[in-house]
Amino acid sequence: xxxxxxxxxxxxxxxxxxxxxxxxxxxxxxxxxxxxxxxxxxxxxxxxxxxxxxxxxxxxxxxxxxxxxxxxxxxxxxxxxxxxxxxxxxxxxxxxxxxxxxxxxxxxxxxxxxxxxxxxxxxxxxxxxxxxxxxxxxxxxxxxxxxxxxxxxxxxxxxxxxxxxxxxxxxxxxxxxxxxxxxxxxxxxxxxxxxxxxxxxxxxxxxxxxxxxxxxxxxxxxxxxxxxxxxxxxxxxxxxxxxxxxxxxxxxxxxxxxxxxxxxxxxxxxxxxxxxxxxxxxxxxxxxxxxxxxxxxxxxxxxxxxxxxxxxxxxxxxxxxxxxxxxxxxxxxxxxxxxxxxxxx
Amino acid sequence: xxxxxxxxxxxxxxxxxxxxxxxxxxxxxxxxxxxxxxxxxxxxxxxxxxxxxxxxxxxxxxxxxxxxxxxxxxxxxxxxxxxxxxxxxxxxxxxxxxxxxxxxxxxxxxxxxxxxxxxxxxxxxxxxxxxxxxxxxxxxxxxxxxxxxxxxxxxxxxxxxxxxxxxxxxxxxxxxxxxxxxxxxxxxxxxxxxxxxxxxxxxxxxxxxxxxxxxxxxxxxxxxxxxxxxxxxxxxxxxxxxxxxxxxxxxxxxxxxxxxxxxxxxxxxxxxxxxxxxxxxxxxxxxxxxxxxxxxxxxxxxxxxxxxxxxxxxxxxxxxxxxxxxxxxxxxxxxxxxxxxxxxx
Numbered sequence: 001x002x003x004x005x006x007x008x009x010x011x012x013x014x015x016x017x018x019x020x021x022x023x024x025x026x027x028x029x030x031x032x033x034x035x036x037x038x039x040x041x042x043x044x045x046x047x048x049x050x051x052x053x054x055x056x057x058x059x060x061x062x063x064x065x066x067x068x069x070x071x072x073x074x075x076x077x078x079x080x081x082x083x084x085x086x087x088x089x090x091x092x093x094x095x096x097x098x099x100x101x102x103x104x105x106x107x108x109x110x111x112x113x114x115x116x117x118x119x120x121x122x123x124x125x126x127x128x129x130x131x132x133x134x135x136x137x138x139x140x141x142x143x144x145x146x147x148x149x150x151x152x153x154x155x156x157x158x159x160x161x162x163x164x165x166x167x168x169x170x171x172x173x174x175x176x177x178x179x180x181x182x183x184x185x186x187x188x189x190x191x192x193x194x195x196x197x198x199x200x201x202x203x204x205x206x207x208x209x210x211x212x213x214x215x216x217x218x219x220x221x222x223x224x225x226x227x228x229x230x231x232x233x234x235x236x237x238x239x240x241x242x243x244x245x246x247x248x249x250x251x252x253x254x255x256x257x258x259x260x261x262x263x264x265x266x267x268x269x270x271x272x273x274x275x276x277x278x279x280x281x282x283x284x285x286x287x288x289x290x291x292x293x294x295x296x297x298x299x300x301x302x303x304x305x306x307x308x309x310x311x312x313x314x315x316x317x318x319x320x321x322x323x324x325x326x327x328x329x330x331x332x333x334x335x336x337x338x339x340x341x342x343x344x345x
Numbered sequence: 346x347x348x349x350x351x352x353x354x355x356x357x358x359x360x361x362x363x364x365x366x367x368x369x370x371x372x373x374x375x376x377x378x379x380x381x382x383x384x385x386x387x388x389x390x391x392x393x394x395x396x397x398x399x400x401x402x403x404x405x406x407x408x409x410x411x412x413x414x415x416x417x418x419x420x421x422x423x424x425x426x427x428x429x430x431x432x433x434x435x436x437x438x439x440x441x442x443x444x445x446x447x448x449x450x451x452x453x454x455x456x457x458x459x460x461x462x463x464x465x466x467x468x469x470x471x472x473x474x475x476x477x478x479x480x481x482x483x484x485x486x487x488x489x490x491x492x493x494x495x496x497x498x499x500x501x502x503x504x505x506x507x508x509x510x511x512x513x514x515x516x517x518x519x520x521x522x523x524x525x526x527x528x529x530x531x532x533x534x535x536x537x538x539x540x541x542x543x544x545x546x547x548x549x550x551x552x553x554x555x556x557x558x559x560x561x562x563x564x565x566x567x568x569x570x571x572x573x574x575x576x577x578x579x580x581x582x583x584x585x586x587x588x589x590x591x592x593x594x595x596x597x598x599x600x601x602x603x604x605x606x607x608x609x610x611x612x613x614x615x616x617x618x619x620x621x622x623x624x625x626x627x628x629x630x631x632x633x634x635x636x637x638x639x640x641x642x643x644x645x646x647x648x649x650x651x652x653x654x655x656x657x658x659x660x661x662x663x664x665x666x667x668x669x670x671x672x673x674x675x676x677x678x679x680x681x682x683x684x685x686x687x688x689x690x
Contacts, residue, residue, distance in 0.1 A: 039540055040639070058539045058628040061667060096448075103443040103451025103461075116448075165517050172510050178523065194403045195384055283403040294385070322406060 003131050004036045005069040007124065008051050014120050015048050021091035022047040023120055024082055024109060027100040030121045032219070033291060035067035043078040044070070045085055045094075054081040079105065083112050097121060126288065126296055127310035132220060133334065136290070136312050139176070139217035140332050140343035143224055146170035147211065154230060156205050160185040160198040167213055176215035180222060180293045184212035191227060192326035194283055194318065206231035208325035214293065214332075221293045223314050224344035225330035240277065240319050241327050247271040248329040251285060251315040255333055255340040261303040261313075268317040269301070277319045286314040289332050311335040312343070348476050349381045350414040352469065353396050359465050360393050366436035367392040368465060369427055369454060372445040375466045377564075378636060380412035388423040389415070390430055390439075399426040424450065428457050442466060471633065471641055472655035477565060478679065481635070481657050484521070484562035485677050485688035488569055491515035492556065499575060501550050505530040505543040512558055521560035525567060525638045529557035536572060537671035539628055539663065551576035553670035559638065559677075566638045568659050569689035570675035585622065585664050586672050592616040593674040596630060596660040600678055600685040606648040606658075613662040614646070622664045631659040634677050656680040657688070 011034065015023060025031055025044040032038035034046070035053070042055040042063065050071070055063060057074040064072055075081040086094050095117035096109040110116070128136060150167050164183040172178065186196040187203045191210035203209065209230050214222035227244075229237050251268040265285040272281045284300030289312050297305035299313060307313070316330030333340040356379065360368060370376055370389040377383035379391070380398070387400040387408065395416070400408060402419040409417055420426040431439050440462035441454040455461070473481060494515050499508055509528040517523065531541040532548045536555035548554065554575050559567035572589075574582050596613040610630040617626045629645030634657050642650035644658060652658070661675030678685040 038542075056628065058665075062538045062540055098448040098452065101448045103441075103446045103448050104463075106448025106451070107443065118449075168517075168523075169514065172513075177527070178513075182522075193407045195407055197383075283401065320403075 002069055004034060004067060008034055008046060008069070010124055011046055011120065012048050014123065015046070018095075018117065018120070020093045020095050020115075020117065022086065022089075022094040023117070024094060024096045024114065025121065026078075026096075026105060029291060030097075030100060033121060033125060035063070035070060037063050037066040038219075039063075041078065043082050045082050047089065047091060050089070052082075052085055054078040054085075079108055086112075086114075095120070122296055125290055127308055128290060128312055128334070129310055131218075132290070133310070133312075135218035135220040136222070136332070136334070137343055139180075139215055139220045139222035140224070140345075142171050142174040142176050142217055143214050143222040144344045145174060146215075147213070147224070147226055150211075151226075151228065154203065154209055154211075156203055156230070158203050159200045160187055160190070160203075161200055163211070164198045164213075167211070168215075171215040176217050177219075178216055180214040180216050184210070184225075186210040186212075186326070187230075189323050189325065192320040192322050192324060194320060194326070194328070203230055206234075208237060208327070210326060210328060212328065212330065214289075219291060221289050221291070222344060223289050223293060223330065223332050225316055225318075225328045227327040227329060237325060237327070240321070240325075243272060243275040243277060244317055244319055244327045244329050247317040248315055248331070251317060252331060252333060252340060252342060255307060255313070255315065255335055257307055257309040257335055257337050259307050261297050261299045261305045261307055262301055264307075264313075264315065265299050265301055265303065268315065272317060272319060280319045280321060281317055282320060283318065286316050286330075288313050307335045309335055309337055347414055349379060349412060353379055353391060353414070355469055356391055356465065357393050357396075359468070360391070363440075363462065363465070365438045365440050365460070365462065367431065367434075367439040368462070369439060369441045369459065370466065371423075371441075371450060374636060375442075375445060378466060378470060380408070380415060382408050382411040384408075386423065388427050390427050392434065392436060395434070397427075397430055399423040399430075424453055431457075440465070467641055470635055472653055473635060473657055473679070474655055476563075477635070478655070478657075480563035480565040481567070481677070481679070482688055484525075484560055484565045484567035485569070485690075487516050487519045487521050487562055488559050488567040489689050490519065491560075492558070492569070492571055495556075496571075496573065499548065499554055499556075501548055501575070503548050504545045505532055505535070505548075506545055508556070509543045509558075512556070513560075516560040521562050522564075523561055525559040525561050529555065529570075531555040531557075531671070532575075534668050534670065537665045537667050537669060539665060539671070539673070548575055551579075553582060553672070555671060555673060557673065557675065559634075564636060566634050566636070567689060568634050568638060568675065568677050570661055570663075570673045572672040572674060582670060582672070585666070585670075588617060588620040588622060589662055589664055589672045589674050592662040593660055593676070596662060597676060597678060597685060597687060600652060600658070600660065600680055602652055602654040602680055602682050604652050606642045606644045606650045606652055607646055609652075609658075609660065610644050610646050610648065613660065617662060617664060625664045625666060626662060627665060628663065631661050631675075633658050652680045654680055654682055
């Protein structure tokens, strides 16, 4: 069976479990997840035994070549076309996902009698399998290889943006489609801003360098961060780097199937707090990574989720000393039964 | 006045016109439009005289350095923080935008008594001014220059993806942040697919080449398409190319302030229909371009919008002969009082 056809079958199984007749899917991320075809303006209807897609004329030929297992049709109004099909098929319980729909479209579905059902496609996306794991492994390896190439080339006088561009080139040369987010290259005090925007600032001698980056490979995102010192590291940088490295290592060690996501956060956070830097670790420990650079589950103190075999998550504690420097170390890891596989190396 | 502070002032003027006390803004595209700071997880409240932003602790320092004209605060729950502020300020009529909010968040606002109000920030984005026009001009010029460089380098044996990557590099070398969408490079029959995904297919002698591309420069997108023949063009290619070129030229000539968007579509469509290829022009004529690669207004047969000075739109008719070749020619243009300025050249 085609990989995507198999995925639709999984969704159809969930519909049965949830006693739903059908689900409407309209956001490009989810329609691409179900068909392999990425576009705006395609609306799908998945029932327990059927699957339809409605789109403009110009998309039809390409959609059919990508997803021949879906009954595709062109139409002027995709939302009305879905509702006509729902009526024709006499579906009583058709759902939509309130977290992916816009309010405007969701209200249309609701007015047509559709029900809200959260998390159906998200639950399929949570655990990775087969081709997805292959793509994630490759995506992470491409990123890690690019870092090994770029690190010796980060020299005095280079700008943050020039490093970002060369990293992108290195990853694309290895088959990546592009970066998985706006790469964060922070020199000196910029390394203390967790969401820094790479700039034309030039690297000086004896400064911290933080590189948070990743690529998209066969649709799947990688995410990793390395922090190092350009020049002669100060004792404080060495101390902070060692604390974050130990915290991150302990966090990675804590990852395995059955563990609460918040436990991994606690392990990382406790280590940093015990070292006296608790107030400078100002974000959660990690997040899922897959089709999106940030997806479920969330690894922070409030997380209710439990890690399962096949989830891919980041572990990325950090310490940020405002106006001076910051250190973050991040790997993407694949959750396994008795531990995890570090993908970004 | 800071450029973004001026933009917020424009929004505050709209609130007054619409007799609203305040607007909540949560989608990253809109919060960035109002502050210059792009991130997930920042929720803003703009009233007629005040402006607040709520976010996680890790974003606060960076937000304050970018947008000192906003009262920013960190909090655990951004949605609740907004509602507390609404109550504290005794705002009676607070609105949200149903087309940008998710159903889940929109329903939260609605339950808290907020009203739906479509198109407020969109109307500010529709007409470009000052720095925006500068960025759009530069974005388009960078793309056009890159095309002049790449065209002679598109040779037998090169893959579509290698052309896409080199184009991206050429644009980034001139200051672009990255491509404005997944660049469409279509060789041979691939040129007949309007939304083709660039592939590892190699260029053969005597084939059509369609290149649909653009970049992001200072946040603003460019969009242009060129189609040419590699080798000795067939008489049919020359004929179809001439028809599309004349259609596109007529469309560009029709653009000026006060004209209905659908009139530009009609001009392009009539020319192609009169030449006998009407059924092969399977999409609308154009769209607005700005912070997003596709935004308002829409230029198709059903469009109700009227072009105004300062809008930037694409004019991109095409003829697609399935399994053989397609031709599309596209420019991004700036609407002026008595005509338009072609930006992509």
